[in-house]
Amino acid sequence: MKRIGIxxxxxxxxxxxxxxxxxxxxxxxxxxxxxxxxxxxxxxYRGLIYGEYKTMKPEDFSGILTMGGTILGTSRQxxxxxxxxxxxxxxxxxxxxxxxxxxxxxxxxxxxxxGTQKTANLLSEEGLNVVSLPKxxxxxxxGTDKTFGFQSAVDIATNVIDCIHTTATSxxxxxxxxxxxHKVGWLTLYAGIAGGADIILIPEIPYDIDSVIKTIKARTAxxxxxxxxxxxxxxxxxxxxxxxxxxKKAAIAEMKYPSISYKIAEEIEAATGQETRVTVPGHFQxxxxxxxxxxxxxxxxxxxxxxxxxxxxxxxMVALVNNEVVAVPLKDIAGKLKAVPKDCEVVQAARKMxxxxxx
Ligand code: F6P
Numbered sequence: 001m002k003r004i005g006i007x008x009x010x011x012x013x014x015x016x017x018x019x020x021x022x023x024x025x026x027x028x029x030x031x032x033x034x035x036x037x038x039x040x041x042x043x044x045y046r047g048l049i050y051g052e053y054k055t056m057k058p059e060d061f062s063g064i065l066t067m068g069g070t071i072l073g074t075s076r077q078x079x080x081x082x083x084x085x086x087x088x089x090x091x092x093x094x095x096x097x098x099x100x101x102x103x104x105x106x107x108x109x110x111x112x113x114x115g116t117q118k119t120a121n122l123l124s125e126e127g128l129n130v131v132s133l134p135k136x137x138x139x140x141x142x143g144t145d146k147t148f149g150f151q152s153a154v155d156i157a158t159n160v161i162d163c164i165h166t167t168a169t170s171x172x173x174x175x176x177x178x179x180x181x182h183k184v185g186w187l188t189l190y191a192g193i194a195g196g197a198d199i200i201l202i203p204e205i206p207y208d209i210d211s212v213i214k215t216i217k218a219r220t221a222x223x224x225x226x227x228x229x230x231x232x233x234x235x236x237x238x239x240x241x242x243x244x245x246x247x248k249k250a251a252i253a254e255m256k257y258p259s260i261s262y263k264i265a266e267e268i269e270a271a272t273g274q275e276t277r278v279t280v281p282g283h284f285q286x287x288x289x290x291x292x293x294x295x296x297x298x299x300x301x302x303x304x305x306x307x308x309x310x311x312x313x314x315x316x317m318v319a320l321v322n323n324e325v326v327a328v329p330l331k332d333i334a335g336k337l338k339a340v341p342k343d344c345e346v347v348q349a350a351r352k353m354x355x356x357x358x359x
Contacts, residue, residue, distance in 0.1 A: 002027070002036040004309060005053070005105045008070040009044030009077065009112040009119070013137045013149030014290035015298040016111055017064040017071055022302020023109055023133075024061040030310055033058050039103055043073040044112070045082075045119060048096045053103065066289045070111075079118040093126060100128050107309050111135045113147070114337065117317060121334035129314040132330060133301050137286055139186040142336035143328040144319035148298040152291045153180070154190045157230075160281045161195025165228060172225035174216060174268055174276040178233055178261040180285050185232045185340045187285070189347065192230030192355070199227065199356045201264070203234040204340045205347075206241035207358030209264065213271045215356040220274070227274075231261045238359070300325045 004027060008016050027036045038056040041047040064071055077092075085091050100108060100123075107129040110120045113136035124130040134141045137153035157179050168175045177197070179188040185202020192200035199215055201207045216227045240248055257263045261278045269276040290298060297320065304318040304325045316327035340347065351357070 001034070002031055002106050002309075003039060003104050004036060004107050004109060005039045005041050005048070005100065005103060006072065006109040007041035007044050007047060007111070008072050008074045008135070009110060009116040010074060011076070011113065011136070011286065012069050012074050013135055013286050014068055014152035014288060015148035015294040016069065016074075016135060017067045018290050018295050019111055019133055019135070019148060019298040019302045020071065021061045021064050022299040023305050024056070024058070024302075026303045026306035027309065028058055030306065039105065040072045041108075043075040044116075045077040045092075045096065046075045047073075048099050048108075049077070049086075049090065049092045050095070051099050051102070053099075065295060068288045068290075076115070077119070079115045079122075082119055082122060093122065096123060097126055097128065105129075107131055107314060109133070109305060109309070113138065114141060114335075117141065117330065118334045120317070121315075121330040124315040124330050129312075130330065131305050131308045131314060132317040133305055134317060134319060137180060137187060138182045138184055140182065140184040140338050141333065142338045143317060143333035144321065144338075145323075146297065146320045148290070148294050148301060149286070150186065150190075151293040151297070152289070153187055153285045154194065155291050156285045156288070157187060157191035157281060158194040160279065160284075161191060161197060161228060161230060164279055165196065168226040168228055171275070174227045174229070174265075174272070174274050176229045176231050176261045176265050176276070176278045178231050178259060178278060178280045180282070181232050181234060183234045183337065183339070185234070188230050188232035188235075189340055189350070193346070193350050193353075195228070195230065197228045197230035197355065199229040199358055200350060201229065201231045201235040201358050202340060203232055203236055204342055205357045205359050206236050206238040208238050209267050209358075211356065212264065212358040213268060215358070216268060216272055216274070220272070229264070231264060233259060233261075235260050235264075
């Protein structure tokens, strides 16, 4: 009897349950329902540290294809604190190894983003059999062209921009839609293009507020009474980006605005006199059902992860490279961020459509 532990870690996203389902169904298909026992670890690495888990049954994986969130629960357990004992002097890494052994696991399956993959690699280096899958709406995981959750979040953010478009035109306003994505601009770039934004601001291309204002004024002069900006939550001005790391961090912390979009809105309104509003869809972008693309991608990823387990190819993350699902060694991808290349084809296409990046 094979014993497989599975956990979801970090911020949730669409496609977690469809991925869990694919791993489980594929394992049951291969080993038979009596040939494999799946242990659901509760709330991510926290469950592995503190021994919280449940033994799953095949029926637990039915009816979850379209379900948002994660049936296992999740939590953020920062990688940088993994080697730091907790308030009760629990050594987290030692405890995870102990619980893995106690549960008599043949493999631990981990669904997560950047921090999660770093811990997965750490556990793999510590001798555990680990297979991981790339989850995040941010699409910032090195080694894979796409993460599951990304496309569903693009759809939601695009829908927000679509809805804002109609009200922006009615009122002749400038609207900023602030898009998630943490330190990268993939989500903003894709939703911005899909939603027909006039200006897209992403962290990888620091903006000059004068250039943003110039674009809006030019639109007004050409008879367009509204402008739509898709602004990444991590967007940064040229001025800030040029600062040394410490000074920049302090300047951001001192900002009196709830987020960068509100500062940009104030600057636009002051310079153009045009009413400028901010919409922040926030966690809405991570909620609800995975779209059809993510259902297919997460199914392909889940089946590939099961194949890695069956073939004992541990220490790997499944990934999408040139539309093929492949395995990439955890040690090669852990800790690396996949940012938007400034001059990539998608950015160039946007520029050739007259979209401004405010640079
Ligand atoms: O990593 C996914 C993400 O939604 C980011 O886009 C965002 O910056 C962050 O998580 C928000 O984290 P939390 O849910 O902990 O507020």
